[in-house]
Amino acid sequence: MLESKPRIQLTRQGDVMVVELVDRKILDEVTILEIGDQLNALVGETDTPCMVLDFINVAHLSSSALGMLITLHKRVREKNGQLRLCNIQPTIHEIFVITRLSEIFDIAESRTAALVGLI
């Protein structure tokens, strides 16, 4: 079986998993599935996952990528965990606002701001 390309970069700050999305474009199904699998594997590691998802590298994402993020959000919530997004570029943030997903997701401006109250 082929191993998927690493799509995320993980650092830990206490109990918080800080995950940087590596790809600049999160568009096609293969990329989205691989990111979803890698994030879900992390969420599965702990009983109450606490994750900061850093979009610093992301310049483009598709509606399917939003679907993957919603699935992740639900999974974290089911485990009474916390998911916070950060460093979302203005054009991508506009997508979250237009779709009203900015009302579902906890979004912080920076990684530092995202970590406030989590560590």
Next chain:
Amino acid sequence: MQQVKLSSTWEAIREAGQNVLGEVARQGYDESFVFSVRLALEEGLINAVKHGNGMDSSKHIDLKYSITPECVEIVITDEGCGFCPVGVPDPTRDENLEKTTGRGIMLMRAFMDTVEYSERGNQLRLVKHGP
């Protein structure tokens, strides 16, 4: 209009998308404009591969485009039996907010001036006018 025939693969649509967007940027449109066209073009092509042609790489996508200083016009046709965009529920309604699908058309409409489907529903026309 320029015309390209694509196989229904991610690689083919990625390459074609890059070519079109390169021409849009060369025409002098700003980053925000290119972002809008990219979003709509990629949503349209992904839908054509995934929903239109059912990921069948033997089926083709017909991509036509015209890029002028006045506007960008893109027409994407797949070999599918088409769908009715009217039947897609509004993803911004409270009860649909956590659904994982159904946002592509809405995003295209938000970022383009014209988003039209043919009567059969297998052809998408996207237009964005220059500033």
